[in-house]
Amino acid sequence: MMKEGIDTLILEDFEKGLDPRHPEMSKIPAPIIGYGEISTIFEIKSASMTGFAFKRMPIFQTIEEMNQYEHLYREYNRLISNDIGIHVPESETVRIVPDKGNMVVYIVQKKLPPQSICNRVISVIDDTSIIRLVNLILREMKKVWVFNSSGGEKTIGFDGQISNWAIKGYEGPEPPRIDEKTELYYIDTSTPLMSHNGVEGLNPDLFLRSAPSFLVWLIKWLFLEDVMTRYYDFHLVAVDLIANFYKEQRPDIIPSLIEAVNDFFEGETSQLHVPPINEKEVRSYYREDALIWNLYLNLRRFDRFIHTRILRKPYTYILPGTIKR
Numbered sequence: 001m002m003k004e005g006i007d008t009l010i011l012e013d014f015e016k017g018l019d020p021r022h023p024e025m026s027k028i029p030a031p032i033i034g035y036g037e038i039s040t041i042f043e044i045k046s047a048s049m050t051g052f053a054f055k056r057m058p059i060f061q062t063i064e065e066m067n068q069y070e071h072l073y074r075e076y077n078r079l080i081s082n083d084i085g086i087h088v089p090e091s092e093t094v095r096i097v098p099d100k101g102n103m104v105v106y107i108v109q110k111k112l113p114p115q116s117i118c119n120r121v122i123s124v125i126d127d128t129s130i131i132r133l134v135n136l137i138l139r140e141m142k143k144v145w146v147f148n149s150s151g152g153e154k155t156i157g158f159d160g161q162i163s164n165w166a167i168k169g170y171e172g173p174e175p176p177r178i179d180e181k182t183e184l185y186y187i188d189t190s191t192p193l194m195s196h197n198g199v200e201g202l203n204p205d206l207f208l209r210s211a212p213s214f215l216v217w218l219i220k221w222l223f224l225e226d227v228m229t230r231y232y233d234f235h236l237v238a239v240d241l242i243a244n245f246y247k248e249q250r251p252d253i254i255p256s257l258i259e260a261v262n263d264f265f266e267g268e269t270s271q272l273h274v275p276p277i278n279e280k281e282v283r284s285y286y287r288e289d290a291l292i293w294n295l296y297l298n299l300r301r302f303d304r305f306i307h308t309r310i311l312r313k314p315y316t317y318i319l320p321g322t323i324k325r
């Protein structure tokens with residue numbers, strides 16, 4: 001957790017003046033620094049907010065839901081960093097209860113240099129270094145699955161995609177050296193999937209709130225089970241990591257990466273018995289994933305259109321811009 005603490009009053013002010021459609025044009029401007037599949041990460045242009053990255057989660061309908069989520073978030077971050085030994089940037093959560101509409105939790109992290117985020121890093125390092133980087137990521141993830149298989153009451157879900165990692169201490173501008181001494185940060189800790197004696201602690205309804213209401217039943221029926229369980233599966237998380245290289249326009253390096261992953265599974269994690277991955281599976285996973293997330297984003301935009309233009313109601317979610325694939 002963070003030492004200094006964030007000025008809640010300024011954040012409340014920010015929330016009041018926020019323009020979710022154009023965050024950079026809000027009363028206190030908020031330039032976007034990153035998109036995920038679901039959320040948007042931004043800075044807040046105010047002196048006391050400098051140096052932090054903000055993720056806004058306007059998905060809570062009761063105080064109890066906020067309590068539960070924040071508790072789980074802390075527990076997840078503590079487990080990952082203290083018990084498992086993965087570096088995460090310092091962070092804290094701040095809650096805002098507006099006069100009307102959903103309650104908001106802001107996740108505030110130390111802002112890392114944009115060039116240190118690994119999807120940027122792989123575009124400036126050579127192929128040998130990319131393979132080394134993927135090995136370093138696998139080694140971090142190994143700790144998660146060793147923890148999960150250690151027979152404790154808790155197991156954790158983990159999203160190892162390339163854009164969720166950063167090179168610790170790297171500030172550029174020359175390409176970073178990737179070697180045995182390179183240390184990584186894991187930054188995407190806002191989806192704290194964690195199960196206790198086999199019971200999932202994260203309430204999936206929270207994340208369905210940001211989906212168009214006409215889709216919720218379909219998502220529950222088609223995808224929910226799959227999404228909630230795949231992050232517990234080392235094999236599937238590795239498929240996802242490697243499929244990212246299609247998205248990052250590097251399909252040519254995928255065969256070497258698959259070899260590296262399978263060598264790793266056979267060697268360093270043989271005790272975990274993770275089945276090897278293959279190219280066909282990576283390709284079809286990528287196709288399906290890209291299709292689903294594009295469709296989902298377009299339906300959310302449609303939902304925003306219905307809310308703002310037809311029903312003339314506010315629409316609180318910040319939607320990502322077009323994602324290049």
Ligand SMILES: Nc1ncnc2c1ncn2[C@@H]1O[C@H](COP(=O)(O)OP(=O)(O)OP(=O)(O)O)[C@@H](O)[C@H]1O
Binds near residue numbers: 035112114
């Ligand atoms: N602390 C940070 N410093 C700098 N950039 C960040 C930071 N946190 C996030 N980002 C940028 O925003 C991107 C998305 O962040 P993150 O992975 O945390 O969320 P997400 O993928 O949207 O999560 P989800 O998919 O669960 O909604 C990152 O890949 C990175 O580029």
Ligand SMILES: [Mg+2]
Binds near residue numbers: 036163
């Ligand atoms: Mg992410």
